[in-house]
Amino acid sequence: MQKKEPSLKQHEEPPSSHTEHEEHHNHEDHNGSTGHHHKNHHHVAPEDHGHEGHGGHDHHGHDHEHMIDDFKKRFYISLVLTIPILLLSPMIQMFLGFELTFPGSMYVLFALATIVFFYGGWPFLTGLADELRQKSPGMMTLIGLAIIVAYGYSSLVIFGFQGKNFFWELATLIDIMLLGHWIEMRSVMNASNSLEELVKLMPKEAHLISENGDVMEVPVSELNEGDHVLIKPGEKVPADGTVIKGNSSIDESMLTGESIPVDKQKEDELIGGSINGEGSLTISIKKTGEEGYLSQVVNLVKEAQETKSKTQALSDRAAKWLFYVALSAGAITLVIWLSIGYPFDSALERTVTVLVISCPHALGLAVPLVVAKSTALSAQNGLLIRNRTSFEEARKLEAIVFDKTGTLTKGEFGVTDIITQNNKSETDVLQLAASLEAQSEHPIARGIVQTANEREIRLIEPDDFESITGKGLQGRVDGKELKIVSPGYATEYNIQYDENQYDKLASDGKTVIFVIADDQLHGMIALADQIKETSVNAIKKLKEMGIQPMMLTGDNRQVASWVGRQLDIDEDEIFAEVLPHEKADKIKEIKRQGTRVAMTGDGINDAPALANADLGIAVGAGTDVAMETADVVLAKSNSEDVVAIINLSQATYRKMIQNLWWAAGYNIIALPLAAGVLYPIGILLDPAVGAVLMSLSTIVVAFNARILKV
Structure with a gap:
């Protein structure tokens, strides 16, 4: 993607009479749509708008990249360590029907799980601490609770406590959550560089005119109020100022939204960052740095970005409720199993099972996978x-x-109406106008020539060409003395035209030019920004x-x-x-x-x-x-x-809700079964079966995200 190019050529050819020709399109004469062109665009409240924050944004961007790389590294290292953890876990061996033991194998399992817990789980442990400090439990709290309980209980089992270890659950949970966060962070990396981009618009150097008239190159940062600066054709205006010599047309479209280059002459205001046309200008610097127009726009953007609401992710809200549900379910499970006479180790194992499986792996992927898919879909479109x-x-x-x-x-002029007179056809009028206008680079001239080319009208080389100062162009085309002029010229020389037609065109804000051949009006051409x-x-x-x-x-x-x-x-x-x-x-x-x-x-x-x-x-x-x-x-x-x-937003949201329900569905089924609700009729959720349900839930969520389409 590129910036808009300046509306005027940065002329390599001599300015000759082009500069004067631009005046034939001065909008004062065309249709009265001028008033706005000479507005002072500096009427933003003159506050002290500094550039603080530029470095901060850059620093934030680097921090974000570092966090993504950190999650990626933690994921891959944890994933590699998870393979031997799964192979050494008795519960996985029993489920898959194989046996792998050797002297000290349980201590190796403990060591590997400890590395995964502290290294892979560190972002979630610190996240849990942050959320609890803010009294706002969410996804990090839910994950942190599950891995702390799984690690703590499993470590006790390794060193003699009666029960089954959950190191395999701990490792897979950390892997999937790291993957989910990595996918999400990579998909939504959007550190804003808008302030830096604004500053880039300003030129780095300016042509300072000294008191003795010498012109020297100086950094824009060294300009002071009252300095005189030369702006050459095609250059950017280095700072806000007032014209003291010369005239030119200035492209302000990227700054003010004005579609037509604005004619500037002595005492007119210029905005830093706008682009000079074909004439040379000398300006007196009025505002520099923090006081300038662009700096004030920087401040507006910065304020808005800082106050933009930060909506909590859907998965975080779901995680918050699941956290409270898990704690409640765990406490109730422990109390009930103890109250009906089971020993503490059995009640604790059942409680740990509830707390560990309460953090569904699918929930960590439900939103990130949809985000990744919708981001890819959007980029394709x-x-x-x-x-x-x-x-x-x-x-x-x-x-x-x-x-x-x-x-x-389009931000480009195009012909909208051609009103003919004296039995001339539209083709005749357009051919004459375009033949003469082809000698100019003004946006209006380009619009006329472009329309002639689209209609495949052959252009005629003028025998001569010159400007009528402030009014238009004249020349000889196909043996005719041709003038292309503004309404002001027609009025001044009493050229008769259909005033009703003209008024209608002018009231629509269209720019109107008159085509006169051998002192006879052949027609009017109206132009407007093309829709x-x-x-x-x-x-x-x-x-x-x-x-x-x-x-x-x-x-x-x-x-x-x-x-x-x-x-x-x-x-x-x-x-x-x-x-x-x-x-x-x-x-x-x-x-x-x-x-x-x-x-x-x-x-x-x-x-x-x-x-x-x-x-x-x-x-x-x-x-x-x-x-x-x-x-x-x-x-x-x-x-x-x-x-x-x-x-796409609607479709993405629907997928997220569907995935959250699939992820929650795992809990809706697994939690009561793990707590032993159906134990009286002989049904009790084995942790291994819980792992199968978890896997199915994760697969469904992943598949559902993949089929997102617009």
């Missing part, structure tokens, strides 16, 4: 899960908020599922409303001209109403909103920042994959 908890909760979503540019739309075909289907399917689609965009109201109408999104669910911190605020507002909401976006400006949503979905063609902040990444930039996420 281009859905990259980064936060499992949020993904699992996607089944409860009631609303999905979409960013417009690059998510619902993805998949977006239409996605919105339709979401509505059928009872999920409310919404749209948030930094673009202007007219454009947003037009896109909303094409996609059948209700007008009151469209929020336009929204700054990044306002996007996050809107998500918080929706959540305060009790609505479970997802956010889908692709730009840096979407990062705080993605982090605040119940489920953040990044479109893969977008920025690394959006992807690192999101819970799920859509690799194929297909809005329909949002529907696939919800379907």
